[in-house]
Amino acid sequence: MWKLRxxxxxxxxxxxxxxxxxxxxxxxxxxxxNVLLVQGQGSDVSTQVQCLTPDTITKLTGSNISPGAPKQDxxxxxxxxxxxxxxxNAITQYVQQSTxxxxxxxxxxxxxxxxxxxxxxxxxxxxxxxxxxxxxxxxAGVVSAIVSAAVSNPANPTGAxxxxxxxxxxxxxxxxKSSAQxxxxxxxxxxxxxSIAGALRAAAGQLQ
Amino acid sequence: MKKLxxxxxxVPLILCACSTAQYVVESPTPDPVTGKPKVxxxxxxxxPGGDSFVIVVYYGSAITPTVNAGAxxxxxxxxxxxxxxDALNLVQKALLTK
Numbered sequence: 001m002w003k004l005r006x007x008x009x010x011x012x013x014x015x016x017x018x019x020x021x022x023x024x025x026x027x028x029x030x031x032x033x034n035v036l037l038v039q040g041q042g043s044d045v046s047t048q049v050q051c052l053t054p055d056t057i058t059k060l061t062g063s064n065i066s067p068g069a070p071k072q073d074x075x076x077x078x079x080x081x082x083x084x085x086x087x088x089n090a091i092t093q094y095v096q097q098s099t100x101x102x103x104x105x106x107x108x109x110x111x112x113x114x115x116x117x118x119x120x121x122x123x124x125x126x127x128x129x130x131x132x133x134x135x136x137x138x139x140a141g142v143v144s145a146i147v148s149a150a151v152s153n154p155a156n157p158t159g160a161x162x163x164x165x166x167x168x169x170x171x172x173x174x175x176x177k178s179s180a181q182x183x184x185x186x187x188x189x190x191x192x193x194x195s196i197a198g199a200l201r202a203a204a205g206q207l208q
Numbered sequence: 209m210k211k212l213x214x215x216x217x218x219v220p221l222i223l224c225a226c227s228t229a230q231y232v233v234e235s236p237t238p239d240p241v242t243g244k245p246k247v248x249x250x251x252x253x254x255x256p257g258g259d260s261f262v263i264v265v266y267y268g269s270a271i272t273p274t275v276n277a278g279a280x281x282x283x284x285x286x287x288x289x290x291x292x293x294d295a296l297n298l299v300q301k302a303l304l305t306k
Binding site: 025030031032033034035036037038039040042045052053055056057059060061062063065066068069070075076077078079080081082085086087088090091094097098101102104105106108109 | 228230231235245255257258260264266268269276280288289291292294298302
């Protein structure tokens with residue numbers, strides 16, 4: 001009897017451990033189209049993808065960029081938090097605020113330099129589009145994040161914009177989603193860079 | 209006694225399985241041989257907690273990503289300050305080069 005109970009316990013423990021390894025708690029689409037999966041046991045996680053400068057990464061993580069990493073202006077960073085935790089909301093707020101801050105910085109820098117850069121124009125329009133009647137702060141943040149992703153990844157603006165859109169989509173209510181799509185479509189008609197315009201249209205499609 | 213020994217073995221194992229997570233980078237296109245998504249990178253580290261989060265820095269599919277577990281709200285404060293500083297640097301650079 002004792003042996004049977006022991007065997008049952010062993011099977012249970014192994015089953016718990018094995019199921020813990022295989023369960024996907026959350027995922028994020030990376031800027032190159034690959035997917036980051038978080039697997040384990042526990043509560044579901046939410047993910048936020050950003051492209052951050054090495055300095056910001058050092059501030060955020062307390063450690064430097066991996067020495068073997070190719071030199072880039074910004075690196076893809078995924079912040080992962082338990083969905084039910086308070087810090088999850090704090091991260092969402094941080095991502096929205098810092099993205100808008102960066103966008104405004106780019107805009108002011110372009111204005112100071114006297115250059116009508118397509119990126120700055122797109123970001124400006126995204127910021128201006130924020131208080132549209134049907135838009136919420138979340139919508140404005142998402143549109144701004146998608147535009148910033150597109151303009152900060154000149155090698156693959158479409159992939160970056162689609163990744164940002166696919167990460168944001170689950171957070172948006174249906175009406176906010178259609179508002180964000182409309183704003184992206186409007187922006188795509190004003191962007192002078194065809195690759196940015198195409199990226200914004202693709203991101204709008206991704207939000208459907 | 210035997211029960212205690214069993215608990216000593218299994219309880220840490222289960223707890224360990226709960227507090228760690230696997231961070232896996234997969235290609236969206238399935239492997240032509242197996243038909244399953246192709247695993248490009250995989251790192252095991254702590255899972256996010258109630259008041260902490262995990263930061264994964266991705267350098268591309270050929271390099272193992274850095275996983276920083278246990279970041280707390282102070283990291284967000286530092287990063288927000290860094291975003292502000294980056295924005296100021298952009299403006300300053302534009303002013304100096306004009």
